[in-house]
Amino acid sequence: MTVLLIEDEQAAARRLTRLLLDIDPTLQIGPALGSVAAAVMHLQTQPHPDLILSDIQLSDGLSFAVFRQVEPRCPIIFTTAYDEYAIQAFKLNSLDYLLKPIVATELQAALAKFRKLTQSQSPSVDYQQLWQALNQSQRTYRQRFLISYRDTYRTIPASEVAYFYSENKITRLVCPDGKWYPLTETLEELAEQLNPNQFFRANRQYIINLTSIVTIHKHFNGRLKVDLQPPIPDDLFVSRERADEFRNWLNQ
Structure with a gap:
């Protein structure tokens, strides 16, 4: 199974790669992509992987911008430090997610879940709704x-x-x-x-x-x-x- 990492923090990418290979040494994991631009270019020019693990906050914007420009043809696991507003949106869109710092057992459970999915069963995702949920999660209220x-x-x-x-x-x-x-x-x-x-x-x-x-x-x-x-x-x-x-x- 091929896995694409979209993560702008090198230390986090190395740790995630190590966790994935500890769970399944047969996984094929390429170098992590650290920006929206790099991810868009890769997905436009290279074969799509079987699974994408994507951080939300990248060096040049939110990763949702990637998937608005290039329709993903595989499941996505988002890794996020955002609060319950965003998490609720992920649930509504049938996505899986991992809260940072990532725990090995939760990563293993997420991989097991996605192994059961076929490409035709990949969820239809409303990235605009996720964007709005993230804005709400970062919103400040009257003090x-x-x-x-x-x-x-x-x-x-x-x-x-x-x-x-x-x-x-x-x-x-x-x-x-x-x-x-x-x-x-x-x-x-x-x-x-x-x-x-x-x-x-x-x-x-x-x-x-x-x-x-x-x-x-x-x-x-x-x-x-x-x-x-x-x-x-x-x-x-x-x-x-x-x-x-x-x-x-x-x-x-």
């Missing part, structure tokens, strides 16, 4: 809010906000002690700025911090009733349509 209070300014870390709510077209930032401050942003704008692992858009009026949740009650017709701290004047319900998403968010 703090500058608040005007009387004749002074103060900053409030986003992590210390209990929840945001909108009433009469005014968006309020509420602190754990119950104090609130008006914001110029809408809830829609805040939902794009806040870390989705920490904040959830419960309904049209509220974005809540995970740390502000006190109790969750099962309610009539599949809805969920959520108690917050500090308490809110009216009951907060998560609709039946969003209840599964809310439970998944709590359980991630």
